Amino acid sequence: MRKFLCFLLCCLAVFSALCPLPSGKAFAAEDLELNIMNWEEYIDEGDDETPSVIDSFIEYYKDKYGKTVTVNYSTQGTNENMYTELNVNKNHYDLVCPSEYMIQKMIKEDMLEPINRTSLNVDVYDSGVSPYIANLFKQITIDGKSLYDYACCYMWGTMGYVYNPLFVDQSDVEHWSAVWNEKYDNKCTIKDSVRDSYVLALGYSYSKQLLELADQWKKGEITAEEYNLQITEIFNKTDYQSLSLALDCLKVLNDSLYGYEVDSGKKDMAAGKIWINFAWSGDAVYALDYAEDPDMVGQSTAELYYTVPLEGSNIFFDGWVMPKGANVELAQEFINFIQRPDIALRNMWYIGYTTSIATEEIFDYLVDEEEGYGYREEDVTLIDGAYFVGEGEDLTEVFPVDLTYLFAREAGDSYVVYTDTLGRQFSAQYPDFDTVNRCTVMRHLSDSELTELNNIWADSKEGTSGTKGLYIAIAIAFGLIVFAAAAIWVDKTGILNRHGKKGYTVVKKEDIY
Amino acid sequence: MNALKFSRKNLGIPYAVFLAVFVILPLILIVYYAFTDANGAFTLSNFTNFFKSPTNVTILIRSFGIAFLSTVLCLVIGYPVAYLLARSNLKKSGVLLMLFVLPMWINFVLRTAAMKELLYFLGMYESGKLHYLNTVIGMVYDYLPVTILPLYTVIQKLDKNVLEASSDLGAKPLYTFINTTLPLSMPGIVSAITMVFLPSTTSYVISDTLGNSKVTIIGKLIENKFNSGAADSWQAGSAIALVLLLLIFVTMFISGKFQNDDDSSARGNGLW
Numbered sequence: 001m002r003k004f005l006c007f008l009l010c011c012l013a014v015f016s017a018l019c020p021l022p023s024g025k026a027f028a029a030e031d032l033e034l035n036i037m038n039w040e041e042y043i044d045e046g047d048d049e050t051p052s053v054i055d056s057f058i059e060y061y062k063d064k065y066g067k068t069v070t071v072n073y074s075t076q077g078t079n080e081n082m083y084t085e086l087n088v089n090k091n092h093y094d095l096v097c098p099s100e101y102m103i104q105k106m107i108k109e110d111m112l113e114p115i116n117r118t119s120l121n122v123d124v125y126d127s128g129v130s131p132y133i134a135n136l137f138k139q140i141t142i143d144g145k146s147l148y149d150y151a152c153c154y155m156w157g158t159m160g161y162v163y164n165p166l167f168v169d170q171s172d173v174e175h176w177s178a179v180w181n182e183k184y185d186n187k188c189t190i191k192d193s194v195r196d197s198y199v200l201a202l203g204y205s206y207s208k209q210l211l212e213l214a215d216q217w218k219k220g221e222i223t224a225e226e227y228n229l230q231i232t233e234i235f236n237k238t239d240y241q242s243l244s245l246a247l248d249c250l251k252v253l254n255d256s257l258y259g260y261e262v263d264s265g266k267k268d269m270a271a272g273k274i275w276i277n278f279a280w281s282g283d284a285v286y287a288l289d290y291a292e293d294p295d296m297v298g299q300s301t302a303e304l305y306y307t308v309p310l311e312g313s314n315i316f317f318d319g320w321v322m323p324k325g326a327n328v329e330l331a332q333e334f335i336n337f338i339q340r341p342d343i344a345l346r347n348m349w350y351i352g353y354t355t356s357i358a359t360e361e362i363f364d365y366l367v368d369e370e371e372g373y374g375y376r377e378e379d380v381t382l383i384d385g386a387y388f389v390g391e392g393e394d395l396t397e398v399f400p401v402d403l404t405y406l407f408a409r410e411a412g413d414s415y416v417v418y419t420d421t422l423g424r425q426f427s428a429q430y431p432d433f434d435t436v437n438r439c440t441v442m443r444h445l446s447d448s449e450l451t452e453l454n455n456i457w458a459d460s461k462e463g464t465s466g467t468k469g470l471y472i473a474i475a476i477a478f479g480l481i482v483f484a485a486a487a488i489w490v491d492k493t494g495i496l497n498r499h500g501k502k503g504y505t506v507v508k509k510e511d512i513y
Numbered sequence: 514m515n516a517l518k519f520s521r522k523n524l525g526i527p528y529a530v531f532l533a534v535f536v537i538l539p540l541i542l543i544v545y546y547a548f549t550d551a552n553g554a555f556t557l558s559n560f561t562n563f564f565k566s567p568t569n570v571t572i573l574i575r576s577f578g579i580a581f582l583s584t585v586l587c588l589v590i591g592y593p594v595a596y597l598l599a600r601s602n603l604k605k606s607g608v609l610l611m612l613f614v615l616p617m618w619i620n621f622v623l624r625t626a627a628m629k630e631l632l633y634f635l636g637m638y639e640s641g642k643l644h645y646l647n648t649v650i651g652m653v654y655d656y657l658p659v660t661i662l663p664l665y666t667v668i669q670k671l672d673k674n675v676l677e678a679s680s681d682l683g684a685k686p687l688y689t690f691i692n693t694t695l696p697l698s699m700p701g702i703v704s705a706i707t708m709v710f711l712p713s714t715t716s717y718v719i720s721d722t723l724g725n726s727k728v729t730i731i732g733k734l735i736e737n738k739f740n741s742g743a744a745d746s747w748q749a750g751s752a753i754a755l756v757l758l759l760l761i762f763v764t765m766f767i768s769g770k771f772q773n774d775d776d777s778s779a780r781g782n783g784l785w
Contacts, residue, residue: 258641
């Protein structure tokens with residue numbers, strides 16, 4: 001009995017040691033703690049010489065309030081993991097950065113603190129954020145609550161194809177059908193993530209309809225908003241017909257794909273193992289940078305391109321949200337800090353996605369000849385309907401990219417960047433309005449829809465031939481069993497030792513007795 | 514106070530605590546989740562949902578197929594190596610053994626990534642049809658050291674007199690091997706099977722890396738279920754984990770039978 005008690009005590013001791021202590025907030029008011037959960041590689045993590053954004057924030061906070069804040073920074077790989085982690089570790093996190101469809105789910109389940117714009121403020125964010133994105137966040141509502149009241153957009157991006165123009169025709173990747181093209185068998189990868197790849201499947205299945213709508217918009221028969229609304233509906237279909245169409249085309253795709261990936265695609269593109277990669281724009285920027293960096297890939301650098309197919313695609317917004325029980329004051333201080341244009345630039349430069357902040361500073365960076373991607377209107381000259389920079393012999397043609405939709409705060413403002421290359425890093429980070437308007441936001445799906453979708457995804461990965469490999473495996477296993485049986489038979493009959501060693505006579509068991 | 518005196522049995526307490534917290538408690542949680550729905554009510558639908566889908570059953574059988582194939586290949590390759598290392602009078606057999614075990618010291622994920630580059634270099638991805646083969650190669654590569662070690666230990670400890678007796682009684686070398694060496698090394702074989710078969714049903718890092726995620730095995734399926742984002746994701750995942758656990762118990766039971774049939778408890782039995 002006493003031993004048992006002793007054992008119980010030990011158990012208790014270990015349990016109490018394992019149980020998470022109430023977080024720092026409860027201990028002392030002086031000990032400030034900020035628990036952040038973000039995506040992997042989604043913030044400027046600094047290097048040997050420059051501090052990370054987190055360190056900068058700690059320093060900034062100390063300067064401003066004279067208090068030291070401890071930042072616990074953790075990362076997750078998917079929205080679903082973030083959601084699970086939030087449910088397991090309730091009341092632990094102060095700031096999380098999921099994508100818009102997950103934020104909708106969290107708002108629906110009443111997991112989030114609203115942004116406090118009255119007594120405290122997020123003025124740096126509010127004044128810096130692109131009006132286009134702010135409007136979009138106001139428009140996305142769930143149960144009557146708008147995204148704008150719960151989330152501060154951090155980064156955004158599109159989905160499209162990264163391709164290697166040495167092997168791939170540009171006209172092919174203008175449509176989602178590129179990965180189904182026999183020319184590129186075993187040279188394409190798509191995402192090992194059901195919601196992203198479902199967009200691809202729908203874009204392919206409803207290609208005709210989507211292109212017709214785009215045509216109507218170009219002709220002016222429908223407005224930009226109407227067009228976007230209609231394609232948003234198509235890209236969020238989960239009815240039986242759409243699911244089975246997607247299943248059929250993904251099954252076919254499974255057989256010709258090089259593989260599925262979530263991370264290795266960037267390096268496989270640079271190494272030339274694959275020619276087309278279905279990618280997020282930020283990853284695309286990383287892949288493009290990586291592929292042309294001789295320090296990374298050696299002599300055989302490649303010039304990759306990024307494009308968003310004409311049928312339309314997915315656009316995503318990752319936003320900072322505060323789970324219930326968060327330290328709102330401190331969390332909003334951090335939001336304000338990280339959305340300062342100089343910090344936003346640092347993050348954007350580090351991770352490759354596009355910041356939601358659209359201020360003069362950001363625009364100045366874009367048109368900075370040294371660091372940025374292009375030129376101002378003042379720098380270019382119009383010759384025969386085309387734009388050029390430079391003088392005399394050194395004329396370079398540049399192409400205007402109108403970013404007014406993103407930057408303009410007042411009517412009449414004009415923000416145009418003249419860039420010498422289209423389809424590369426700059427286009428991936430700053431798509432023009434035509435591209436953005438053919439991208440749609442994912443809607444929050446119900447549990448039954450999600451389950452359906454996951455089943456489709458599992459089925460599609462079996463391919464059209466499905467179980468052929470399985471039959472081979474079973475056949476081999478069966479063969480081995482037959483072999484084993486034969487071996488046992490040989491053993492039992494004693495064939496191997498029928499004559500015995502030289503000089504011996506084999507005596508049967510029965511003869512002995 | 515006298516009762517709290519240290520006794521040798523107390524040495525087992527740390528492990529007992531470990532067992533309770535990290536083995537039994539999680540198992541109870543898995544069983545709990547497997548038999549409940551998202552609202553915590555008792556249900557069997559997690560299991561019926563799993564077996565209703567032909568894809569899931571295919572994945573289950575496939576995992577066992579791949580594991581079986583890998584185990585057999587590991588034994589076919591590993592046994593002769595272990596036998597030669599243990600039986601020959603090589604002076605440097607220790608060094609040789611180390612060479613075979615050396616890969617185990619390198620990080621598992623790194624090893625698998627390196628294997629992929631090697632296979633790519635050898636053109637195994639040219640056709641795009643060899644994902645299963647690549648996966649099996651990866652499994653064999655990763656688990657060969659854990660096959661060789663138990664076999665080596667058991668074969669090395671075999672009583673030479675028994676083998677000599679067999680020969681003296683007129684058995685040819687092959688007959689001696691099949692009737693004496695093989696049964697006596699059965700504990701090592703069973704250990705090796707346990708060490709290879711069970712992990713290779715679930716280690717989806719290998720199938721994801723070397724099969725470019727085109728080969729889905731049961732471990733990957735469980736991961737997918739857990740991360741599906743649906744309300745019953747944990748429940749669905751736990752049910753599969755439980756099914757897998759039961760199947761593994763069956764396998765263990767069968768391999769345990771082998772061990773008991775041969776009265777070899779004296780040597781190397783229960784090595785692992």
